[in-house]
Amino acid sequence: MSQPSAIRGDCKVTCNRKLPSADVCGELVIMSVENDKYYGLDQIASDVWRRIGDGTCLTQLCDEVAACYQGPREDIERDLLRLLTQMRDYGLLQIHA
Amino acid sequence: MRQAYDSWLCGWRVASDVALPDLMPWTGDNRPADLQIRVGSVPEHLPGAVQYGPLIQLGARAMCRFAVPGVATYLIENARTVTIAPDSDAGSAEVRVFLLGTVFGILCHQRGLLPLHASCVRIEDHAVAFCGPSGAGKSTLAAGFESQGYPILSDDVCVIDTAAPGGPVVWPSFPRIKLWRDAIDRFAFSTEGLERTRPTMEKYQVRTHRTFDIRPAPLAAVYYLRETREGEAEGISQMRGLTAVRDTCNSVYRRRLGRSLGSPEAMLSAVGSLCERIPILRLGRGRNFSKIPSMVKDIAGMHAGVCL
Numbered sequence: 579m580s581q582p583s584a585i586r587g588d589c590k591v592t593c594n595r596k597l598p599s600a601d602v603c604g605e606l607v608i609m610s611v612e613n614d615k616y617y618g619l620d621q622i623a624s625d626v627w628r629r630i631g632d633g634t635c636l637t638q639l640c641d642e643v644a645a646c647y648q649g650p651r652e653d654i655e656r657d658l659l660r661l662l663t664q665m666r667d668y669g670l671l672q673i674h675a
Numbered sequence: 676m677r678q679a680y681d682s683w684l685c686g687w688r689v690a691s692d693v694a695l696p697d698l699m700p701w702t703g704d705n706r707p708a709d710l711q712i713r714v715g716s717v718p719e720h721l722p723g724a725v726q727y728g729p730l731i732q733l734g735a736r737a738m739c740r741f742a743v744p745g746v747a748t749y750l751i752e753n754a755r756t757v758t759i760a761p762d763s764d765a766g767s768a769e770v771r772v773f774l775l776g777t778v779f780g781i782l783c784h785q786r787g788l789l790p791l792h793a794s795c796v797r798i799e800d801h802a803v804a805f806c807g808p809s810g811a812g813k814s815t816l817a818a819g820f821e822s823q824g825y826p827i828l829s830d831d832v833c834v835i836d837t838a839a840p841g842g843p844v845v846w847p848s849f850p851r852i853k854l855w856r857d858a859i860d861r862f863a864f865s866t867e868g869l870e871r872t873r874p875t876m877e878k879y880q881v882r883t884h885r886t887f888d889i890r891p892a893p894l895a896a897v898y899y900l901r902e903t904r905e906g907e908a909e910g911i912s913q914m915r916g917l918t919a920v921r922d923t924c925n926s927v928y929r930r931r932l933g934r935s936l937g938s939p940e941a942m943l944s945a946v947g948s949l950c951e952r953i954p955i956l957r958l959g960r961g962r963n964f965s966k967i968p969s970m971v972k973d974i975a976g977m978h979a980g981v982c983l
Contacts, residue, residue, distance in 0.1 A: 618921075
């Protein structure tokens with residue numbers, strides 16, 4: 579089986595809008611009807627999800643997040659990449675090369 | 676044609692061909708029936724229907740056919756009419772068990788209400804619901820409340836209007852609780868004259884009509900009841916975010932069927948709004964029910980005088 583490719587800075591990232599979601603006290607819960615699972619995003623991940631919306635790229639997202647949250651940019655970029663990869667693997671995001 | 680029986684079910688006026696002794700009699704205004712229950716024939720196949728599992732067909736225009744071999748086939752149309760084609764006696768306890776179980780759940784989903792697989796009691800002017808997997812002790816705990824003078828609003832299917840002005844409201848369903856023989860003995864109910872839920876089961880339908888109150892009640896909390904594992908602490912803890920939503924979604928009565936009848940978005944939105952406004956709590960209990968009186972006291976104490 580082939581490994582999913584790494585997310586590059588210029589890859590377009592979009593939320594999987596087919597998945598229903600609910601905002602509960604600032605935290606998003608996303609439901610995958612297909613596999614009857616629920617995914618919870620904490621407040622920062624929920625903020626990232628809203629920023630991704632209908633499309634952005636990793637570089638732009640990183641710029642936005644770095645402007646809002648304190649921390650070295652390389653740490654933010656690494657954490658974002660980890661989060662986006664996890665979200666993609668769960669089917670919450672679509673990545674267009 | 677005027678139907679013989681006029682009953683009350685979570686605020687709906689129910690006109691029925693068959694006696695429904697589980698329900699309260701209608702005492703409201705002279706409005707037309709909100710729900711009609713007839714005895715008649717049900718087609719083998721609904722036109723253009725999608726098969727949902729082995730027993731259910733979902734047809735066009737909110738038609739739904741539910742067949743229970745050896746008991747009855749039910750046809751639900753537009754959330755307003757139920758036709759029962761019984762295999763034997765239309766008024767039997769078995770026919771009513773499925774009518775007031777799965778068919779009732781389908782009607783709730785079709786009407787945009789949120790049915791939880793829960794028992795529910797009234798503490799002062801508020802409703803408190805107890806969810807949990809089958810065998811968790813929902814009905815037994817509700818019977819514990821009833822024995823201490825707290826009326827039962829519903830057993831098995833707790834009907835919530837999440838869109839009610841002012842917050843989620845529970846509509847009492849009917850004055851009946853299903854209890855296993857050991858629970859009946861524990862609370863000293865008599866089994867004399869009680870119907871069994873199924874002829875081969877030691878589970879009985881206990882009527883609670885003396886304390887039943889048809890007024891809807893604002894929902895104060897939902898407890899998720901489960902038996903603790905070894906080493907786990909008993910007691911109450913708050914659930915938030917994902918766990919609150921997931922466990923509440925998993926407690927929706929006939930949830931997969933409900934998603935097909937409505938939409939997954941609508942169901943998640945209803946549950947999300949519930950979790951935002953109402954405490955969702957985990958209630959861990961030990962292996963036996965010896966602590967029910969103290970659980971009742973603690974929970975009643977928490978919700979007495981609650982003003983939301």
